[in-house]
Amino acid sequence: MMTRRSLFRSAAAAGGASLLPRRAFAATSARAAGFRYPEETDPHERTFMQWPVNHRVHDDADFLHDLQGTISEIANTIAGFEPVVVLAAAEHHKAIRKRVSGQVELWDIPTDDLWCRDSGPSFVVDGKGGLAVTQFNFNGWGGKQVHGNDGRIAARLAERLGLTVFDAGLVGEAGGVETDGHGTLIAHESTFINPNRNKGSKEDITAMLLETMGAQQMIWAPGIKGADITDYHIDALARFVKPGQVLIQMGAEIDPEDPWSVAAFETHDILSAATDAEGRTLDLVILPEPWDIRVDSPDFVSSYVNYYVCNGGVIAAQFGDEEADSEAAAILGALYPGREIVMLNIDTVGEVGGGIHCATHEQPKV
Numbered sequence: 001m002m003t004r005r006s007l008f009r010s011a012a013a014a015g016g017a018s019l020l021p022r023r024a025f026a027a028t029s030a031r032a033a034g035f036r037y038p039e040e041t042d043p044h045e046r047t048f049m050q051w052p053v054n055h056r057v058h059d060d061a062d063f064l065h066d067l068q069g070t071i072s073e074i075a076n077t078i079a080g081f082e083p084v085v086v087l088a089a090a091e092h093h094k095a096i097r098k099r100v101s102g103q104v105e106l107w108d109i110p111t112d113d114l115w116c117r118d119s120g121p122s123f124v125v126d127g128k129g130g131l132a133v134t135q136f137n138f139n140g141w142g143g144k145q146v147h148g149n150d151g152r153i154a155a156r157l158a159e160r161l162g163l164t165v166f167d168a169g170l171v172g173e174a175g176g177v178e179t180d181g182h183g184t185l186i187a188h189e190s191t192f193i194n195p196n197r198n199k200g201s202k203e204d205i206t207a208m209l210l211e212t213m214g215a216q217q218m219i220w221a222p223g224i225k226g227a228d229i230t231d232y233h234i235d236a237l238a239r240f241v242k243p244g245q246v247l248i249q250m251g252a253e254i255d256p257e258d259p260w261s262v263a264a265f266e267t268h269d270i271l272s273a274a275t276d277a278e279g280r281t282l283d284l285v286i287l288p289e290p291w292d293i294r295v296d297s298p299d300f301v302s303s304y305v306n307y308y309v310c311n312g313g314v315i316a317a318q319f320g321d322e323e324a325d326s327e328a329a330a331i332l333g334a335l336y337p338g339r340e341i342v343m344l345n346i347d348t349v350g351e352v353g354g355g356i357h358c359a360t361h362e363q364p365k366v
Helices: 061-078 090-097 150-161 202-213 259-273 322-335 347-351
Strands: 044-050 084-088 104-108 123-125 131-134 177-179 184-188 217-221 238-242 245-249 283-287 308-310 313-318 340-345 361-364
Touching: 044 061, 044 150, 044 308, 061 084, 061 313, 061 340, 061 347, 084 090, 090 104, 123 361, 131 150, 177 202, 177 238, 184 202, 184 238, 184 259, 202 217, 217 259, 238 259, 245 259, 245 322, 259 283, 283 322, 313 322, 322 340
Parallel strands: 044 084, 084 104, 184 217, 245 283, 313 340
Antiparallel strands: 044 361, 123 131, 177 184, 238 245, 308 313
């Protein structure tokens, strides 16, 4: 089985080169134009998802069928809260329609894989009714995976919606950065300050990320290069709940022999000492890790914090550890009052190295 963590996937392209035509982009950045990446908790127009189809990525047909079933369940669940669009080439629509509810729309935009958080459109708003797309120039996590279709999704969607695309020159993925929607960003250096995505100094790359997101304050933690295909996306570890508050998943004690544990505690300590764009010290909420889970694989991602906030709901994973699953649901319920907490079995997505947040991308309502 090929997974995002195991790095067994072949590359279609390496380095930071964009696959998209430059004429599709505005000559300025989101921040320079007065746009910002909003909070995920703001009202949504719809949710976008991608249909995984590329057999070079998922070479086991039976597993791919099961993975598509999980994507269908996530889409159908979110559709109970807000409109959902699944992106896929038209040739796949008949098969998809048999697996998703009538509430789910299908758009003819070709895909390779399911990771809409990274290769889908990242929307920015100006607070005056304006909506645009800010470009991350997805390059298959540094050329680690084929992305002939996925690398073009953001621009194709912007064209369909008639939206301006801002491009500050950054190469990376939206799943690699967390924003409070009010000027503060959190990311692992291993994802962006990495020659497989971006050249230049830390200062140069920081500036590009702030321009891309329309933000003012950057909080970096080291992360881990090369241990998984994403180079350790922050959204599997720590998430903004609201400005000034961060939810982080970690064990009770550091395991010095486990690089993931060491990196998590390092990120925690950096966040606890940091201040946001408003000068506030961050309130950190700890979410315990599950242990007695259904899938026994070192590559399996069991992240509760990789949840998705939609209109009136929070869609999160459960992993079969009854005590930990219940505690996670309770913590999310306390952090998001007034929203229904829905826990899904998404084990096939965890097996390929991600979660519900990785598979979704919101379009804010303006």
